[in-house]
Amino acid sequence: MIYMIITGLLCGALLGFVMQRxxxxxxxxxxxxxxxxxxxxFYALLIAIAVQSVxxxxxxxxGVFEYSAGALPILSVIVGSFIFGIGIILAGGCATGTWYRAGEGLIGSWIALAGYMLMSTMMRTGVFGPLNQQMQTSSVLPTNSIAETFGINHWFIIIPFVAVVxxxxxxQLTKPKVAIPKLKAKRTGLSHLLFEKRWHPFVTATLIGIIALIAWPLSAATGRVFGLGITTPSANILQYLTTGDQRFLxxxxxxxxxxxxxxxxAAKASKEFRFRMPDVKTGINSFIGGNLMGFGATLAGGCSIGNGLVMTAMMTWQGWIGLVFMILGTWTASYFVFVRPRQKAKAAKLKQEVTTA
Structure with missing residues (x-):
């Protein structure tokens, strides 16, 4: 138990620190x-996937541990991932992003987390449990591993993928650089690098890939043979708090x-922590988005980390199909949340100018 607490907290703290900075x-x-x-x-995500996969x-x-990708509940993955993609736009952050933004003092992320944890629990042991089970058992393909599907060694997929990345x-690194005005440094040495200097997304992604890799043997040593995961643990927290059952820990x-x-x-050390209260509309959207995140991620068997980072690295259909439909969900929500309102505002302004002319 002590090993589980220490290694889990340390791995999570590293991930939260790197993601925040x-x-x-x-x-x-x-x-x-x-x-x-x-x-x-997106390219940064591919880097993290490649590092972890290798x-x-x-x-x-x-032979450090064994892992089987199991079967593929394809309908559940498609529907759940799309809904999750819509949810993260409304919530203003994905599952992991919501956790680390909550650490910055963003109250909207706390609201999104509440909805996320509540719906994830309801999908597992609550009123939506039967629906979740029915979806998980319908339209199931026998093989989830891409390598097993084609009858080839996994390295024949990983090596070309790494080459593409x-x-x-x-x-990207050889593109002409756009000059960005540099702010005067207030810190020096390691403090400047950690808490003031802007981190390159590719460096951040490499560090996240290494942390995601480390998570596997640390987690497997406790009997949980998986890497980073957010949705099930988030539900487990609420289940433990409401039942006191230590099996959820x-x-x-x-x-x-x-x-x-x-x-x-990280937020405290970089002076980026402050409590920020959202307006009513943002708060409502955050809660709705959190619920959609919990519903979609549970249905899909993973969130942007569980499917988008971990299951993609394991070269599974679930990971890559989930990632595609996650992105499609965010694009759909982005159109209705950002693009369409701008188009309507622009059309209304043009109409007003014509009327007054």
């Missing part, structure tokens, strides 16, 4: 792909608590 936000990244045609955060499969081949990195629970703690430390 690197501003690693997949919600913003997916949204910017559509609104700003900016793919940098490391984890090396550990598996060395390296090519993307090369193309696992490595993942301490991981998410650590994410909050690490982000809080």
């Amino acid at each position: 690197g501003r690693f936000c997949l919600t913003g990244g997916f949204r910017d792909m559509y609104l700003a045609k900016d793919n940098r955060m 490391g984890v499969f090396l550990l598996i081949d060395l 390296l090519f993307i990195i090369y193309k 696992n490595w993942g629970v301490f991981l998410v608590v650590g994410i909050f703690s690490g982000s809080l430390i």
Whole structure:
């Protein structure tokens, strides 16, 4: 138990610290792909996937632990991932992003977390449990592993993927750089690097990939053979608090608590922590978004981390299909939340100008 608490908290704290300082936000990244045609955060995600994938499969081949991807509930993954994508736009952050933004003092993230944890619990042991089970058992394909589907060794998928990621990195880093005005440094040395200097998204992604890799053997040592995970542990926290049943306390629970703690430390040290109360509309959207996140992530078997980072690294259909529909969900929500209101406002302004002319 002590090992589980210490390693879970430390791994989570590292992840929360790195995400907060690197501003690693997949919600913003997916949204910017559509609104700003900016793919940098998506490329950063691919780096984290590649780092984790190489490391984890090396550990598996060395016999450190065994892992089976199981079957693929394809309908559940598609529907759940799309709903999750809509939810993270309304909530203003994905599952992990909401945890680390809560550590910065953002009250809207606390509201989103409440909805997220509540709905995740309801989907597991509450009134929506039967619906979740029915969806999970319908339209199930026997093989989730991409390598097993094609009858090839997993390295025949991982190596080409890593090569593509390296090519993307090369193309991005050799682009002509846009001059960005530098603020006068107030700190020096390590303090400046950790708490003041802007972190490059690719550096942040590499660190996240390493942390995601470390999570596997640490978690497996406690009997939980999986890497980073947010949705189930978040539900487990509420289940433990409402039942007192210690069976809900696992490595993942301490991981998410650590994410909050690490982000809080980083935000305090960088003087970015402050309580920020949302307006009524934002608060309502955050709660609705949190509920959609909990519903979608549970149905899909993972969130932007569980499916988008971990199951993609394991080269599963669930991970990559989930990631695609997650992104489609964010684009759909971004259209209705950001694009359409702007179009209506622009049309109304044009109509007013014509009327007054």
